[in-house]
Amino acid sequence: xxxxxxxxxxxxxxxxxxxxxxxxxxxxxxxxxxxxxxxxxxxxxxxxxxxxxxxxxxxxxxxxxxxxxxxxxxxxxxxxxxxxxxxxxxxxxxxxxxxxxxxxxxxxxxxxxxxxxxxxxxxxxxxxxxxxxxxxx
Numbered sequence: 665x666x667x668x669x670x671x672x673x674x675x676x677x678x679x680x681x682x683x684x685x686x687x688x689x690x691x692x693x694x695x696x697x698x699x700x701x702x703x704x705x706x707x708x709x710x711x712x713x714x715x716x717x718x719x720x721x722x723x724x725x726x727x728x729x730x731x732x733x734x735x736x737x738x739x740x741x742x743x744x745x746x747x748x749x750x751x752x753x754x755x756x757x758x759x760x761x762x763x764x765x766x767x768x769x770x771x772x773x774x775x776x777x778x779x780x781x782x783x784x785x786x787x788x789x790x791x792x793x794x795x796x797x798x799x800x801x
Contacts, residue, residue: 697756701770704751708777711748715741715780722788726795738792742784749781 718741725734752774761771 697760700756701760704757705773708748708751708773711744711751712777712780714744729795731792731796734792734795738788742788745780745784749777752777
């Protein structure tokens with residue numbers, strides 16, 4: 665007669681009841697992550713489109729030397745760019761952007777939003793400042 669080794673249970677010969685639940689939970693987590701990335705991608709795209717739409721407005725305000733309006737527009741554009749970067753900066757985006765081949769567009773989107781945020785924080789205020797220097801009124 666064979667005795668079980670210490671630490672080894674005979675449960676290995678029986679199907680585990682937890683396995684389907686674990687697989688279901690893992691599938692649900694993956695589905696939630698994909699849905700999260702999809703929703704945040706759509707939201708980030710909307711923010712970047714708003715930034716793009718603000719460029720001609722800001723240009724017109726600077727040409728007209730309307731510095732208070734240009735400052736407000738630049739601040740709005742910077743906030744929109746920052747939101748787009750925050751939307752693509754979470755752990756789900758980090759993980760999906762590392763998936764070979766499939767993750768490349770997500771990595772690119774993360775890079776675009778990071779650059780837009782950087783421009784909004786640094787370049788836009790300097791642009792408006794340059795506008796006040798050109799027209800010191």
